[in-house]
Each structure stands twice: as C-alpha cells, then as structure tokens.
Amino acid sequence: xxxxxxxxxxxxxxxxxxxxxxxxxxxxxxxxxxxxxxxxxxxxxxxxxxxxxxxxxxxxxxxxxxxxxxxxxxxxxxxxxxxxxxxxxxxxxxxxxxxxxxxxxxxxxx
Amino acid sequence: xxxxxxxxxxxxxxxxxxxxxxxxxxxxxxxxxxxxxxxxxxxxxxxxxxxxxxxxxxxxxxxxxxxxxxxxxxxxxxxxxxxxxxxxxxxxxxxxxxxxxxxxxxxxxx
Numbered sequence: 001x002x003x004x005x006x007x008x009x010x011x012x013x014x015x016x017x018x019x020x021x022x023x024x025x026x027x028x029x030x031x032x033x034x035x036x037x038x039x040x041x042x043x044x045x046x047x048x049x050x051x052x053x054x055x056x057x058x059x060x061x062x063x064x065x066x067x068x069x070x071x072x073x074x075x076x077x078x079x080x081x082x083x084x085x086x087x088x089x090x091x092x093x094x095x096x097x098x099x100x101x102x103x104x105x106x107x108x109x110x
Numbered sequence: 111x112x113x114x115x116x117x118x119x120x121x122x123x124x125x126x127x128x129x130x131x132x133x134x135x136x137x138x139x140x141x142x143x144x145x146x147x148x149x150x151x152x153x154x155x156x157x158x159x160x161x162x163x164x165x166x167x168x169x170x171x172x173x174x175x176x177x178x179x180x181x182x183x184x185x186x187x188x189x190x191x192x193x194x195x196x197x198x199x200x201x202x203x204x205x206x207x208x209x210x211x212x213x214x215x216x217x218x219x220x
Binding site for chain 1: 152158211213214
C-alpha cells in the first residue's frame, strides 16, 4: 500500500521557469514532510522539510506548500536552473519511519 | 568526517548466494536505515534500527536480515539472493529529523 502519491513522474522546465511537484497522502498521523534531491549515482539529500502546523516554508528558491485539509503538499522551485536537474522525492514520517514517493525526474533546459 | 559509507559499491550474485552489505557512519547517530530503490517506486524501507542492539522491520523486510552490534555499523544480509532483490540499496543515519544517505550499493542477482 503506497502511503504517498507523487506527480508528475517527469518534468521539463525552461531555465528561469517554475517547477512544481505534488504529493498526496491519506494517513493524517504523519508529522514530518521532507523533500529529497537525488543526483545520478548519488544518495538522496534533504532539500527542505515542513511540519503540518505550518502552511508554507521557503528556503531560497525552494518552497513547500502544505494543505493539511486536502492532505497534499508540493514543492515549488522558482527560477529553475540547469543545476536543479535531478530526481526529487517527497516523503512522510511518523515514529521514525519514512515513506517515500515514487520520484519526479526534473530536467531544466538551458 | 566521512559521513555514511557503504561497502561494496557494486556486486553481482547468483541466485541462492548470500552476502552482507555494510553501512558505517561516523556521526554518532542512533537511528539507521536500510532502503532499496527501484525504478518508479522511490525508496522503500527494508529494516531500521533505533540504537545499538535494536532492529525493526520496515515496509519490505522479507528476504533480508539486519544486525546492529555496534552503534556505527548497520549490516544488511541476504541469506539466499533472488532476482527480485536486484536493486540499489541505500543506507541512512538520522539526526533529529534529517536522514543522511550513503552513496548506495548496486546489487545484481542473476
């Protein structure tokens, strides 16, 4: 049973554009919602994270929007750059266990 | 400070063979995790540990065993490898809510 559904599977954005990745979940017990960035041949690395008592968190060009009632959260990458080209995973956490989305492969065209 | 390291980087096994994957961390973290990553499925938790001498099952534990005899090491064992265990395996350790991933082990079971 998949705990989180992530979309789209792949995304192509022009340099300077906005990249948006969405995740939806059902179980309201989750209390931590991180996003991970993974480059080819590397392990994932934490990008940004949010807790359900906050509706938005911004760090530089990266923003998480969280809609608790809709049980959805999304990652926005403003002014997307070719260096942002990577696979992005949303995740959920509860009691030290993490569940990951299926990933979105982002390609930022120069 | 090496962070999280994994040994080996790549391995080919024949069906029925056994092997052990080693994960080591030098950050004195209590929590450690083993995941497998398959195309289109994100990362799935195999087993995890909340401290030395403890282990617990994750989403996909069947066919795997783990041990945490020392705080810095978390071993993942495959007693009788199957082609379905062909995957990339990632180890992670956790401090507060942040997971730090190793570089991964690519395993091919023929």
